[in-house]
Amino acid sequence: MCIRCHEIPDTCTVERHEHPLFFDHKYGGTCCGCGIEFMRGLNYMGGFRCKDKKCKFAIDYRCLVSPNTAQYKYDNHPLRLTFSDDHHWSQRYCDICEGDxxxxxxxxxxxxCDASAHPNCAHRGSPYVKLGKPFRFGLHYQHPVTFVKIDFNPPKCNQCDEPCRDELAIQCTESDCNYVVHQKCLYFWDLLHSDL
Incomplete structure (x- = not known):
């Protein structure tokens, strides 16, 4: 569990719902924010349910801690987290991925601007990562690295050989070094080289 989620009390209120919520580690329903079923098994964390027994409202950690705003590079205004949709059915698409x-x-x-976006598209899966701040990346790499998102002319990932376009990646801060790795490739890299 990340620090941000750990700081959430077992009972809380959110502006997105009128009743108090409580943490239920056994809850097995569907999140009202994203529509995804609460996961079972090894990584199951439970969810927050409404204290009112007649109310079926429940959300997962990810939706509970969603930022209230997001910035889209082609919009001068911040996008605001919205909980109800009164748009015509033909206007219910994401302006970023162009999906339904x-x-x-x-x-x-x-x-x-009448622009809308899925939460994952608006944040690209990493709303709390601070881009551009140098740090040391374990024992696997000697130079300082930083988190980046590359839009134009992306280099290829040193692990999977796919372009690092519009995805969170780690890149070396040294100007003469070409090291860049997708965030999604880092986990597998650590597993493969855990004996170093």
């Missing part, structure tokens, strides 16, 4: 959007799930929206 479920009107029952939360999304980010700018009323001034």
């Amino acid at each position: 959007r479920d009107p029952n799930h939360w999304f980010y929206h700018c009323a001034g």
